[in-house]
Amino acid sequence: MCGGADVLAVDLPGFGGAAGSGRAGQTVGELSQALAGRLRGAGGGPYRVAAHSMGGKVALLLAARCPELVSELLLIAPSPPTPEPMEPQGRARLRAAHGDREALRAQYRHITHRPLPEQDFAQLIADGLRACHDAWTAWTDVGSREDISGELGGLDLPIAVLYSEDDPAISPGTIRREVLGRLPGAQATATRGSGHLLPLELPEVVKAFLTPH
Known part of the structure; x- marks a missing residue:
């Protein structure tokens, strides 16, 4: 999240430094509310909000419900505002990967197109291992299935989307x-x-993509 030259990195509840605040069944609305709280607490704004994957869905709802906090959305391979199409087997593999180092390695290798630097890959696995089980499962079973598209009709701000033609996820x-x-x-x-x-x-x-033009 960028305001002027400053950058504020926010971990969603259940992930990263906020792993301890995740809970069972948490919704996209609850995640966007938590994000709004962090942005308000940081002061200033509105913010250029950059978000990747599941964060993209959260950022869209944030912009819809708290337009005063967001000046621009920069979405990178975002989860769609409608239920994310995912085969039952893929959903089960993702759910079961929590806390399993080898399953996480297989999952991340499956969704990448090129090898990652070893340091980046190790950090990716470490972050996956410390994620809250309830939050991990809530995204797989609740958040990714939600349909927030009905709340997006009033969006009135610049939105840019970066995606790969080779994205398998x-x-x-x-x-x-x-x-x-x-x-x-x-x-x-x-x-x-x-x-x-x-x-x-x-x-x-x-x-x-993130650099202002």
């Missing part, structure tokens, strides 16, 4: 149909050579 078809198709006026940038983890796979592309 959230397909380019899903991005075009369920994200861009529901956000008239959003500016889309498609790239190739990356899977779902664009910030780690193509960091220079993401940096350019």
Whole structure:
């Protein structure tokens, strides 16, 4: 989340430094409310809000419910505002990967298109291992299935979307149909050579995308 030259990195409840605050059944609305609280607590704003994957869905709802906090949305391979298409087997694998180092390694290798630097991959696994079980399961079983598209009709701010044509987790078809198709006026940038983890796979592309023009 960027305000001027300052950057505020926010962990959603149940993940990263906020792992202890996750809870069973938490919804996208509760995640967006927690994010709003952090932004209000930081003062200033409105913010240019950048979000990746599940964070993209949370950021969309934040902008819809708290427009005074958001000046621009920068969404990277975002989860769609409608239920995320996921095969039952894939959903079960994701759910079962929590707390299992080898399952996490397999999961992250499955959704990436290029090898990650060893240090980045190790940090990715460490972050996955410390995630709250209840929050991990809540996203798989609740948040990813929610439909928040009915709240997005009043969005009136610049929105940019960066995605990969080679993403095996959230397909380019899903991005075009369920994200861009529901956000008239959003500016889309498609790239190739990356899977779902664009910030780690193509960091220079993401940096350019986030840089104000």
